[in-house]
Amino acid sequence: MGTRTETEERSHQSHSHEHDHGHGPTKPRLSRKRLVWLIVGVAGIAGLLAMRGLVGEASGSPLPNQVQDLLTLSFSVIIESLPFVVLGILLSIVVQAWLPDGILMRYLPRNPVLRRLCISMFGVVLPVCECGNVPLSRGLIIKGFTVSESMTLLLAAPIINPITIITTHQAFGFDDGILVARIVGGLAIANIVGWLFSLHPRQFDLLTPKFAAECRRPDGHDHETRVGKSLGIFVRESSVIMPALFIGALVAGAIQTAVPRDVLVQLGSNPLWSILAMMVLAFVIAVCSSVDAFFILPFASTFMPGSIVTFLVFGPIIDIKMLAILRTTFTTKVLVQLTIIVGLLSALLGLVVNYVA
Amino acid sequence: MWPSIQRWRGVILIGTATAAIVWLALSGQLVLYIHPRYVVFTVIMAVITLVFVTASTLSRAAADHGEDDAPVGRGPRAISLVGLVLAGLTVVGMLVLPPATLSSATADQRDINSTTISAGVQNLDEVSGGTAESFAALTVVDWSSLLRQTNDLSFYSGKTADVTGFITPDASDPDNVFYVSRFFITCCAVDAQPAGVPVYYPGWADTMAVDDWVHVTGEFTTNPSTLSAQPLALNPSEVTAVEQPAEPYLY
Numbered sequence: 001m002g003t004r005t006e007t008e009e010r011s012h013q014s015h016s017h018e019h020d021h022g023h024g025p026t027k028p029r030l031s032r033k034r035l036v037w038l039i040v041g042v043a044g045i046a047g048l049l050a051m052r053g054l055v056g057e058a059s060g061s062p063l064p065n066q067v068q069d070l071l072t073l074s075f076s077v078i079i080e081s082l083p084f085v086v087l088g089i090l091l092s093i094v095v096q097a098w099l100p101d102g103i104l105m106r107y108l109p110r111n112p113v114l115r116r117l118c119i120s121m122f123g124v125v126l127p128v129c130e131c132g133n134v135p136l137s138r139g140l141i142i143k144g145f146t147v148s149e150s151m152t153l154l155l156a157a158p159i160i161n162p163i164t165i166i167t168t169h170q171a172f173g174f175d176d177g178i179l180v181a182r183i184v185g186g187l188a189i190a191n192i193v194g195w196l197f198s199l200h201p202r203q204f205d206l207l208t209p210k211f212a213a214e215c216r217r218p219d220g221h222d223h224e225t226r227v228g229k230s231l232g233i234f235v236r237e238s239s240v241i242m243p244a245l246f247i248g249a250l251v252a253g254a255i256q257t258a259v260p261r262d263v264l265v266q267l268g269s270n271p272l273w274s275i276l277a278m279m280v281l282a283f284v285i286a287v288c289s290s291v292d293a294f295f296i297l298p299f300a301s302t303f304m305p306g307s308i309v310t311f312l313v314f315g316p317i318i319d320i321k322m323l324a325i326l327r328t329t330f331t332t333k334v335l336v337q338l339t340i341i342v343g344l345l346s347a348l349l350g351l352v353v354n355y356v357a
Numbered sequence: 358m359w360p361s362i363q364r365w366r367g368v369i370l371i372g373t374a375t376a377a378i379v380w381l382a383l384s385g386q387l388v389l390y391i392h393p394r395y396v397v398f399t400v401i402m403a404v405i406t407l408v409f410v411t412a413s414t415l416s417r418a419a420a421d422h423g424e425d426d427a428p429v430g431r432g433p434r435a436i437s438l439v440g441l442v443l444a445g446l447t448v449v450g451m452l453v454l455p456p457a458t459l460s461s462a463t464a465d466q467r468d469i470n471s472t473t474i475s476a477g478v479q480n481l482d483e484v485s486g487g488t489a490e491s492f493a494a495l496t497v498v499d500w501s502s503l504l505r506q507t508n509d510l511s512f513y514s515g516k517t518a519d520v521t522g523f524i525t526p527d528a529s530d531p532d533n534v535f536y537v538s539r540f541f542i543t544c545c546a547v548d549a550q551p552a553g554v555p556v557y558y559p560g561w562a563d564t565m566a567v568d569d570w571v572h573v574t575g576e577f578t579t580n581p582s583t584l585s586a587q588p589l590a591l592n593p594s595e596v597t598a599v600e601q602p603a604e605p606y607l608y
Contacts, residue, residue, distance in 0.1 A: 034415050037415070040414065041372075042411055044372070045376055045407060049380055051452065052376065052377060052452055053384075063454070065461065071457075072389070072390070072546055073463075073546060073547055074447065075390055075450075075546075079387070080391050080395070082406075083399050083401075083402035087402065171543075231412055231416030235364065235368055235413050235416055238367030238368055239363065239364060239365070239368065241367065242367040242371050242444065243441055246443070246447045246448065247440055250447055252547075256547070257463070260468070285547055285548070287548070292544070294548065295547065295548040297543055
């Protein structure tokens, strides 16, 4: 698991090219070099585990309480989201490397509005929360979905995914229409945002130049096996998502250690302020949509139901960790617009529920 | 060097973090960060991740890729380098720092007993008909839920509390009153809600320190402290120092 030096890298590449040209597009072989790296990888993981085991014996933390809690909170966010991120990368691999070309496109309606509606319903069968949806949506754009269509999925899927629906039902049942408002509201917001961004004439301008270039690049790895392609996607997506996840989690931990919780809770009983407080809370805590219903459950008696709905709809789409991850794919301008639109729409949704319920 | 760092950073970060998760799971400390119901799922995904991390060292696509990326400017490269260093430090922290629960700093910051913990709510009528054993089984969270519902001393008379938790000083009278406190968790450490039972123990700080784990038995009385905001407090018959339990959070 070390980093390679440039010379090693080159010799490694020339080696594998040799294989390509020497033997044509046959199945790849294990070169000796790769075998060495495999051993390095396995030994690296074993070494990390051994090291962790040794260091773990030392008890008592050298850090002051606040710093220690900041790290505990950040690690908690990372450990809680990592399985979902991996699940998202695996789904992205399935879409990009294993599904036959065009199979997703074939059955979708031609009308753009209906088409986006159908795409937003994909989420019902995808057990991925928001951070895992980013690699999946990137995969769909590479596969030929428009940016706005992919964005519709990105926004809807975390809210209507089966795990989210089950946990929200476990937490709230059908009380105060929270579950229904979350599902219907989330779908509506995703479709409205998808429609707004579909008005942009040059869809690729919504993407970061680097990712747009990746999408334009013709699929030049046809000679590659599906397994090789899958591993390539794993390496690429993890190098995009992981640094963003870590930094997002670190910022989320820092804000939570710094901002007293009761500042938010005191705002709980006012219909308007409680909605804004919930949006700030959702932005700061950055937990995955699959588990956020349990997160907000203890606040249910303090806050009005509409504010809870706002939290449950806004949080899955926009939070500090999610913005860091989205920035790998979309431009800053798009993210600012997205935050404002989603913020306004989910606040509106919360107000409606507050006054109706 | 830079292109290969760019290419392999994700695999290294995800591999190291996952190794840390596997170790936490093996040593039973994953529950310091997430609710036990997510442990199995997290471990399954961690094993899958390790398989992919190992296999990706064989990946030819990974080795080929990225060469044709446009050269990056100095500014973006610097930002991305700072980000990478931060992420790297975090993951090293996961690997070398001893795993820890949340401390009294967070209990303080989140305001003990500020939210109603709906899942831990005890029914007054059911509790009042209980036996000595059933009272002994009540946790810090249970008692704090009862204290929120009634301050009627007659309800508490003859009921002995037997609780374990860490010490958080009472902000309104830190010299004489401390909370035996625990965090209550519904999803992960991020949503930890502090709950606590006030204990009247003048000069507790002479023998104990904040964040120490203690086992307290006693009965509730009117809080003798004039400064404390708590109307009732535990009058301890016994306070003993204990080890931090394997599952420090309550669910």
